[in-house]
Amino acid sequence: MSLDQRPSQPAEWPIHPSRGIGAPFGFVGRFMRGGFSGWTVASAVIACVVMMPLLALLVLGLGGSGDLWPHLMAYVLPEAIGTTLLLLVGVGLMVTTIGTLTAWLVTAYDFAGRRWLEWALLLPLAMPTYIIAYSYLDLLHPIGPLQSGLRHLLGLSSPRDLLLPDIRSLGGCVLLFGFVLYPYVYIATRAMFHMQVASLVEVAHTLGAGRLGVFFRVALPLARPAIAVGASLALMEAVNDVGASEFLGVRTITLSIYTTWINRSNLGGAAQIALLMLLVIMVLVGVERYARRHQRYVGNARQGRRLSRQNLSPLAGFMAFAACAMPVVAGFVLPVAYLVVEAVTRLRLFGLSDDIISQTLHSVGVAALATVIALVLGLVLTFTVRQNSNPLTRLLQRLASFGYAVPGTVLALGLLSPLAGLDHGLDALSLALLGHGSGLFLFASGGALVTAYVVRFLTMSVGGLETGFQRIPPSLDQAGRTLGANPLGLLWRVHLPLIRPAVLSAGLLVFVDCMKELPATLLLRPLNFETLATHVYGEASRGTYEDGSIAALAIVLFGLVPVMLIAGFGKNSQTMPQSAAKTDRTETGS
């Protein structure tokens, strides 16, 4: 096998070009001398595929939009940009407040129900934004259960007598997004609070800081990088959303891309808006990267005694409980209760329809295929860096992870022309070789959809596998190589058995995110191909939200799996090598 003959390269590639004496080869010379490995080439190909939609957008956008741009500039974009910024600011404030507050309460204090809330606070993570929007649209409808109940309580008869603020507004959108997206901040900051050493808090107390003082002067500044990371992830989710904002009547940039493309059929204009939007994303990514810069320094506080929880008085304990329970109820319990009631009603009336079964199979099928591909590609990227960590391979890995920051709508738009071009090529090739054309094979087979999923969620696969690889000391690689294993053998006999838990959890995350994905699915699916998510969206556009309840509930249930994974993650991570050792006993060595 040709890969075996490949010379192994130094673990750290010298970055500097020739420096006179002692550096006989120039920059180019060094790369040539080491030779590009098959792995590096494969990584480069993957990175190119991931970057392709962005390049296509650039070409599309620069190609112009006819005379649409002045119209967009004058009437569409100012409002869309304004709305999007307001939404981002609002959601940012909400998720930061809820996430940080609840994280601090469950880490620093002990109160009745705390242990239960600590993981229950993760639950809204299972709730996609479009599902919570549909649920609340129905729940809060003038003739829905909440308003009817309220009127009944107050003895009012007509909906006109009780005018509540409409959920179909920017404010409503911010609230709903806040209640499902805060867990990103909660997870990150809770981890950071856990790491803080008790001595810091005790020192602050002896220096005269009260409970609030400790929180604002010690805990919060230390958790700031985590808050920024969590909030930027939440905001990326918010920007990605199409389903919820459309039905809540909030005209964001994402939505204007969607309408410019679908309603006006102006790809160039849509691409131009998309490029504008990528600027917003870039700022978010920048904030996240900038925040992570400090993570290492904060991570130094690891050693030492952990913070022990303080007991709260019954009253304060109840308030803490209420504060933590509120987002769980609003972001998970209420909408799920609604979905369950509606789903049970429908199941009782009509039973389980064939449609829902085929939609589930569609969802699971494309998600599973995309997961397997994302895992294989992620393995190639991370193993390349493992084999040969140099600026080039690390850059390729980072480029290939860019898809997560690209909203599904933008991604679909960017994939459209490259995939169409590929389809035409395939068609011509098939015509020449087989005598009949293949038509739009990629779009008709769902290949386009799977490509979009892989591009968008490759980050999770790469990130998960990278964490797995980092736990394996490099000396194991060197020992394996000197004992006669070539790179592929090393991967197979040493790495894979050891990173199997990481592979499983990364795969699960990718799988569930594919199941939940809506915008790209809507735009790239084959004709008449319904998944659970598109079915929910379809029912919602017809105004019959409750008919989508079974599908919506199914998506939420799938979404609960990674939540449970995250909730139990801390416990499993320590025992990784041992448990791997035991399960592998029978298979290895053959």
Added chain:
Amino acid sequence: MRASFLRSSTADTAVLPDEERWLPRGRCAGFLVIENVRHHYGALPAIDNVSLTVAPGEIVCLLGASGCGKSTLLRLIAGVERPEQGRILLDGREVCGSASFVPPEQRGVGLVFQDYALFPHLSVAENVMFGLRHMPKEHARALAMRALTRVSLARYADDYPHMLSGGEQQRVALARALAPRPSVILMDEPFSNLDQRLRETIREQTIALLRDEGISAVVVTHDPEEAMQIADSIALMHAGRIVQTGTPEQLYNHPASLFVARFFCDVNEVEAVCRNGQIDSSLGRFPAPLAMPDGPCVLCIRPQAIASDRDGVPVEFVSRQFLGHDDRLRLRIPGTGQIIHARMSDVGPLKTGQVLSVGIAPESVMVFADEAKG
């Protein structure tokens, strides 16, 4: 790639023991030559023009402070990193040169790490069998058991590495490295993760095993005493270069530079001047070594070389530390005020400021040209 491990001759395999049939004969006493090797990490030269020879059956210690490049050199020999320049030859075969590069899995070198690098998902026996893939499994198992018996660990064959103590893990790592009969075994600080008492025992056992098998070995260590105990030859490294190679006695008694002298022992350094074959210092006059140029120089005297001598030079007693077998005295040279250390026994009670007369045997004085002034 497996071909290199198989015996090439077509002799009647039936009469040979299993090991001889599957493993290269006599590979253990390998001959390693390193010629003018250079390697960089970023802008930092990690290995700067290093040449070294390890004769068959010889144990060579790479000695140096952390960051001097000794571990990098080991990785270059193993082939897990590729040098920018220079050649490495194993048993006369060029494994690394300007045009050739043999990947580590085809080199036939054994590697033992400071953290032992045992595969946590494999049992002890499976760890040892990892490098024995090119033969039927039962042969591999038998060879692995033989190797484990050799390090007295056969009864732990089916345990997992995390169940063993540090010393046992170290021995598993050794057995695993030796099982495929490498031509040279490379050990990176193999004893430094063991506690003090265990270290002595394991070290003696390991070296005895290496000697018994007649294996060529390169052992990296930062501990000069360890190097002197185990090595046939020591290569002392500093800032990516080998500053001196020789037997432990040569390096200890005839250091090539002040750096080497300092590395093996705490020394007193006294400024002096060389003139006409004579060296004048605040501790007396000594004959200069041959070819010593006139000018400023440094006298290097070990604390043990200073003894009471009625006819010696007067020094002032400052303080003393009781060390058991002898005392460590701090003494002041009256003229310059410099403090020197001496190790003496039976000096009796002394008072601060009391004047002693000490002498230094001329043959134990080491003289170096003043490094600061060129």
